[in-house]
Amino acid sequence: MKLSRNALISILIIVSIALDQISKVLVRLYVTPYQETELIGKYFILTNVENSGAFLGMGSDLNPTLRLIFLLLLPIAVLGYVLFHIIKNKDLDKWSLMGFCVIIGGGIANVYDRIVYGSVTDFFHIDLGGVLKTGIFNVADMFVMLGLGFLILGNFKNKKA
Template sequence: MKLSRTLSIILLIVANIAIDQISKIIVRGKIATNEVIEVIGDTFIMTKVENSGAFLGMGSELSPTLKWILLLILPVIVLGGVIYYIITNKTLDRLSLIAFCCIVGGGIANVFDRFMYGSVTDFFHIDLGGVFRTGIFNVADMSVSFGMILLIIASFKQKKLEKANA
């Protein structure tokens, strides 16, 4: 049975949201705020923080009105636009479509947290001994980042295809 394109888009977005929200429910229920759990020594840890801002806490000092506009209303408008774009643009290649679904799913999951809880629950942290170190992030952030990487790959593939056809 082949799923329709629109149903596939919806299912992929919903899967991204569900995986993120399930992980956050578990973390909220099992890990105390700022508790540190070493998963792989001090290289990969879990520690629950509530992020009232955006990426890496940026904007957490904004007034409630500006937070409402910049972290809820604007993202909802942008996510709605991207959903409209991916559903109506039938020429998108499969890789770009998957990328946009990951970005939208992760974005919706974090907007949902901001709306329901006033903050986003973050809990993963990676530190590769100073070579590479992340802020504290969550599954939705990974989904958005993965989607962005896929979009870059899709862009290079598209340019290569256009060059070959020229």
């Protein structure tokens, strides 16, 4: 049985949201806030922090009105536009379509957290000896990055064709 395009879009978005929300529920239940647990030495660390801002806490010091505009209303409008775009544009290649879907899923998951909890739960941290060091992030952030990777891959594949 072949899935319709819109069913595939829905499944990718829902799975992205579900995996993120399940991971955050588990972290909230079982990981003490600000306690660090080494998963792979000091290279891959699990912790539990609440981020009231966006990427790396940017925007956390904004007044409540600006935070509402930039961290809720604007992302909702952009995610809605991108969803409208991928549903209407039937010419998107599979990599771009998957990329946009998981970006939308990750975005919705983080917006949901901001609405329900007032902040986003972040819990992973990578530090490869200063060569690669991340801020603290979550599964939704991973889906956004995966989606960007898919968009780049789709762009390269389209240029070759």
